[in-house]
Amino acid sequence: KRKALEADLLRQVMSMQQKALMSAKEHASGVAYTKPLLTDWRPTTALATLSKAEADVLRAQHKVEVEGEGIPAPCPRFADMRLPPAVMSMLKAKGILRPTPIQVQGLPVALSGRDLIGVAFTGSGKTLVFTLPLMLLALLAGGEGPFGILLAPARDLASQTHSICEEIAEAMASAGLPRLRCMLSIGGMSVRDQIEPLSRSGVHVVVATPGRLLDHLQKGRMNLSLCRYVCLDEGDRMLDAARGFEDELKQIFSFFDHQRQTLIFSATMPRKVREFAMGALVDPVTVNSGRAGAASMDVIQEVEHVRDEAK
Numbered sequence: 001k002r003k004a005l006e007a008d009l010l011r012q013v014m015s016m017q018q019k020a021l022m023s024a025k026e027h028a029s030g031v032a033y034t035k036p037l038l039t040d041w042r043p044t045t046a047l048a049t050l051s052k053a054e055a056d057v058l059r060a061q062h063k064v065e066v067e068g069e070g071i072p073a074p075c076p077r078f079a080d081m082r083l084p085p086a087v088m089s090m091l092k093a094k095g096i097l098r099p100t101p102i103q104v105q106g107l108p109v110a111l112s113g114r115d116l117i118g119v120a121f122t123g124s125g126k127t128l129v130f131t132l133p134l135m136l137l138a139l140l141a142g143g144e145g146p147f148g149i150l151l152a153p154a155r156d157l158a159s160q161t162h163s164i165c166e167e168i169a170e171a172m173a174s175a176g177l178p179r180l181r182c183m184l185s186i187g188g189m190s191v192r193d194q195i196e197p198l199s200r201s202g203v204h205v206v207v208a209t210p211g212r213l214l215d216h217l218q219k220g221r222m223n224l225s226l227c228r229y230v231c232l233d234e235g236d237r238m239l240d241a242a243r244g245f246e247d248e249l250k251q252i253f254s255f256f257d258h259q260r261q262t263l264i265f266s267a268t269m270p271r272k273v274r275e276f277a278m279g280a281l282v283d284p285v286t287v288n289s290g291r292a293g294a295a296s297m298d299v300i301q302e303v304e305h306v307r308d309e310a311k
Contacts, residue, residue: 021249021253021262021280021281033259033282034282034283035282035283036113036114036115036261036282036283037113037228037260037261038114039111039112039137041082041111041112042082043072043073043075043080043081043082043108044079044080044082046080047073047074047075047080048073055071055073055074058073058076058104059074059105061076062074062101062104062105062289063101063289064101064102064104064287064288065287065288065289066105066285066286066288067285067286068114068283068284068286069283070283071105071109071285072109072111072112072114073108074104074105075099075104076098076099076104077098077099078091078096078099081107081108081111083136084136084139084172084175084177085175086171086172086174086175086177087132087136087168087171087172089171089175090167090171094167099125100124100125100289101120101124101289102118102120102124102125102129102287102289103125103128105287105289106118106120106126106129106287106289107128107129107132109285109287110129110132110133110261110263111132111133111136113261114261114283114284114285115261115262115263115281115282115283115284116129116262116263116264116284116285116286116287117235117263117264117265117266117281117284117285117287118130118263118264118265118266118287118289119265119266119267119286119288120265120267120287120288120289121267121289122267122299123299124289126233126265126267127160127161127233128164129263129265130263130265131161131164131165131168132168133229134147134148134150134165134229134231135168135169135180135205137228137229138180138204138205139177139180141204141226145203145204145205145226145227146183146203146205146222146224146226146227147204147205147226147227147228147229148204148205148206148227148229148230148231149205149206149207149208149227149229149231150165150205150206150207150208150231150233151208151209151210151213151230151231151232151233151238151249151252152207152208152209152234153209153210153233153237153243153245154209154234155187155188155209157233157234158184158185158207158208158209159184159186161207161233162182162184162207165180165205165207166182169182169205180204180205181197181201181202181203181204181205182203182205182206182207183197183198183205183206183207183208184207184208185206185208185209185212185213185216186209187209187211187212191215194216198221198222199221203222206222210238210245210248210249210252211248214248214251214252217251217252217255224255224256225257225258227256227260228258228259228260228261229260229261229263230260230261230262231262231263231264231265232249232262232265233265234265234266234267235264235265235266236266236268259282262280262282
């Protein structure tokens with residue numbers, strides 16, 4: 001009897017979390033999207049024609065596990081992904097010569113328009129998996145946007161993501177492509193400084209913490225009518241009701257009245273994230289690389305203790 005009660009409680013919790021990524025209008029009308037928002041992106045012909053067995057061999061070589069139907073083939077080289085020359089040059093200049101395991105499979109999935117659950121250890125290169133497809137989407141779209149929003153639970157994480165978006169935008173602009181405008185919207189920053197680019201020229205990409213983004217939406221400073229790409233970084237924290245983000249996410253998604261591509265990335269609790277994905281996303285693909293919850297051995301973490309007034 002206790003197990004039955006616990007199972008029922010778990011179903012209720014999962015149902016509440018799934019509704020967090022639905023607008024009130026969608027929930028009330030019973031809207032259920034059944035097909036992902038596919039794009040025109042295709043890998044090189046050699047990879048596009050790989051059999052399932054051949055693709056599985058490539059995944060095994062890169063220690064990548066996948067779940068889902070119709071999963072795009074992994075791309076072991078950036079050249080296989082048909083990225084713009086400006087992006088290829090930027091990656092080479094930064095010393096990024098080959099994709100990491102999560103990028104080998106995650107980038108083809110995201111570029112093809114599929115909903116994605118990415119689980120990989122800290123420092124594995126997850127950020128490029130969700131920033132690069134959004135920047136390419138914004139490059140091809142028309143209008144002011146924003147065309148995509150990247151949500152993070154912490155200001156420092158949002159700032160790091162925004163800096164990567166700016167690097168990609170600058171590389172594209174230097175090659176003669178249109179200059180994409182990326183907005184950072186987090187607490188602790190002047191609201192006036194954030195409003196100015198919105199009213200002056202509009203933005204293409206928004207990187208934000210949930211509270212500050214919700215404030216802009218509620219006050220009519222921006223709208224999501226053209227937004228078709230949403231990513232939750234550290235999704236396990238964002239969807240944990242105990243951390244207080246659930247209500248803000250529900251309100252943010254209430255501003256959508258159309259389908260969008262949704263990506264959720266996490267370094268912990270892969271089972272919880274996978275179970276959530278099955279009910280909340282549209283035909284999702286789960287990509288698991290390395291030991292979930294572990295930190296990269298290539299990352300040096302430094303902690304400096306300072307007095308409050310020195311922060």
